[in-house]
Amino acid sequence: MNRYEALANAMAREIRSGSIAAGSRMPSLRQIIAQHGVSQSTAFRAYYLLEEWGLVRARERSGYYVARGAKVPAEKAPPATPPAQSGSVDISDLVFSVLDAAKHPGIVPLGSAFPSPQLFPLPRLARSLARASRLVSPWSTVADLPPGNEQLRRQISLRYVGMGLSQPMEEIVVTNGALEALNLCLMAVTRPGDVVAVESPGFYAALQAIERLDLRAVEIPVDPASGLDLDALAAALQTHPVRACWFMTNFQNPTGATLSIEKKKALVELLAKHDVPLIEDDVYGELHFQPEYPLPALAFDKHGLVMHCSSFSKTLAPGYRIGWACAGRFTDKVQRLKLMTTLSASIPAQAGIADYLQYGGYDKHLRKLRASLQAQLREMEAAIARLLPRGVRVTHPAGGYFVWLELPEAIDAMQLHRLAIERGVSLAPGPIFSASHAFTNCVRLNFGHPWSQKVEHAIRTLGELLDHPSVRGADR
Amino acid sequence: MNRYEALANAMAREIRSGSIAAGSRMPSLRQIIAQHGVSQSTAFRAYYLLEEWGLVRARERSGYYVARGAKVPAEKAPPATPPAQSGSVDISDLVFSVLDAAKHPGIVPLGSAFPSPQLFPLPRLARSLARASRLVSPWSTVADLPPGNEQLRRQISLRYVGMGLSQPMEEIVVTNGALEALNLCLMAVTRPGDVVAVESPGFYAALQAIERLDLRAVEIPVDPASGLDLDALAAALQTHPVRACWFMTNFQNPTGATLSIEKKKALVELLAKHDVPLIEDDVYGELHFQPEYPLPALAFDKHGLVMHCSSFSKTLAPGYRIGWACAGRFTDKVQRLKLMTTLSASIPAQAGIADYLQYGGYDKHLRKLRASLQAQLREMEAAIARLLPRGVRVTHPAGGYFVWLELPEAIDAMQLHRLAIERGVSLAPGPIFSASHAFTNCVRLNFGHPWSQKVEHAIRTLGELLDHPSVRGADR
Incomplete structure (x- = not known):
């Protein structure tokens, strides 16, 4: 272990033990240098690691502070009951440290979102x-101010027709x-302090x-196989003043779970009963391995409460x-918020995609893309079975390009992430997918990249790292 | 006067007299039809007009309500003292009704922002x-996540060098x-409830x-010739907990005023003294008629307090x-907020502009553009002198494409806007440029369009309308 890692681990133990309270200021770099007899670079890198682990936060020109939530015990949220309290969220530092680490060139991007x-x-x-x-x-320029390029909205509207849904182009707002x-949908239906179910x-x-x-989040458990826990949602709607829901109904990120038609209908009915809008994130819907697009909750909405969001990015x-x-x-x-915040999406980009949708063969491309993803999933599943230890549970999604791994309970996914990056492999550690930094033994892997020796080797590396002492929580 | 106009005027009188209180619900369309014996279309168009005048607001599925601020008296804000109270703002309905009206094809776009x-x-x-x-x-796609395309940021950085300023490309965040x-800069330095000077x-x-x-706005008066009133700003900083300023230092929208170098230096020093960040909107700076780019306030900032924002849109x-x-x-x-809200600006649009900046002859284009705008300003000034009544005062900007007209005190710019639209001419009425809907006798005209008989005729139309009884406040 490098000197800075040893230092970081020592400080991490102090934080985790509670001897430095959440929210309190950490010793200054100068103090650390004097106290531990280390170089400035070592002190700095140790703090960088602590920040990456989500244990401290830097405040501008003021030093490091122990992060709220740093002491969250490493246990999973209970599966079928909503949390007792809705809480404010503190996620960005963790997410950005993970995303930044994964951006370096040469890294096998199993942690990528694309x-x-x-x-x-x-x-x-x-x-x-x-x-x-x-x-x-x-x-x-002037005419295509929100709601966006007319030809593009017509093409998007036609794709809904292909699903058997009627979405007039007048009701489609093109966004970045x-x-x-x-984000605009969330802003449209909430005010500061409101509770949102995620x-x-x-x-x-x-x-x-x-x-x-x-806003404040109330977290609804997602079963990796069957998706959102509707009983937990019903209970949350009873006990919290939920003003909006933000759910992914098809090939959910990170689990890959899809709600059945029955569950989607029940979800829409439940929310209608409470008059709560649903922000439906359906960016992976087109990537279905079954023949048909799995209908979104939008299809069952009778009250204009579902805000269906998608894109061409995936x-x-x-x-x-x-x-x-x-x-x-x-x-x-939503149109007005768009006009106020970013005015309009790029006009040539809109026109270019509209042209492609009309003449470029989008459906043919999608068929090919789905087949590629499905083949890559088979490779990924085979490699996981072959190269990861037995205790690992993996989801089997019917679309998209993510699998969700539950590793043995003792595994620390943040440590695994850190060590994997050092060996040239990124992954998305479980704690970035919840406000309480739970799912400490889970990771999301991306199978959206053509299978290769390099990817195979990356899975093998993960298998090796799962035996690494610090990953198994040995230094806690 | 059409029937619906007569009806709208009658209702406007009731609102202005206070006999229907601000915030209270207006009669339903059904009630109006029954009460006045008019058609549904007439009732609807009357409400549309009232909405356009900023007197009522529609609430979804609930009818029309008297707008806050509808009773604001038609008088100008005092020129050299800040308002006694900072206030929450209610501007969008008015702005959107004006922008929507100006969007119709065939309208001479003197009210355009482009x-x-x-x-x-x-x-x-x-x-x-x-x-x-x-x-x-x-x-x-992945590598150009904020801060944006590297080549583009290098080109932007080079343009600062051309002004004699050093802005490393690492500090440039590309936006939509x-x-x-x-908007991102404002979010970066404020929290709900904060006071912002505009x-x-x-x-x-x-x-x-x-x-x-x-947020809450404190409005700082702008002199149409010399720009922002620094004494008023100093007073506001003493009396309000101002957390940020959002000012346009070059060719200000709507007056066209530019702060002198001395005033820019004094502004930066004043804000440094109070540790208040300046969001500097400099989108018109490149459109200077003098040989040199008028240095932005950024040039005098020693504390990293100035956030300089610009674009290629103008x-x-x-x-x-x-x-x-x-x-x-x-x-x-700001980078993080960008990543969280819209992720990234369009990659091909960024790459396209970067290519143009490097190979397309941007400086040559700018020289031509500035010359065109200056020639169009001369035409506009001559037409105003020839075709508008004597009492009209007009600014003489040193760049950009807006002039600001102060019309005789009795003129109602919102009425002028409405009648002008009917005759195929748009303008930007003064009330959309302040939270209190002041500047009721002012309009902003756009000289950014090649001069033509049609534009000339539009100015003539404005001259004729200034004699129109309703524009002169005769029906008040």
């Missing part, structure tokens, strides 16, 4: 973009990716949005940043 | 976009237009952001939605 861009028809899309940007009317759509484990961006907007054009919201009765409000 | 897209090298830019999107690495940059008259998006984020590529923030000591926070 599929491989090699799976996308980028040259064909570039031709559409080039043609559309030559042809687009200069005046569209689904992330903006989700999934646990769930997409960290929901937790970040809740943190940013001064299926066609990750960098174009084009998504949309069908926001039901909240459409006008 | 210059004519005909002045931009869009075909050349489309070639850059096509080339860049062919060449852009698929992996840039300057509007997002400004200009009066000033850019309505600042007021919308303050409304959206539950100078090159309105629809591409590419802007940036140099956010000083708040850079990390």
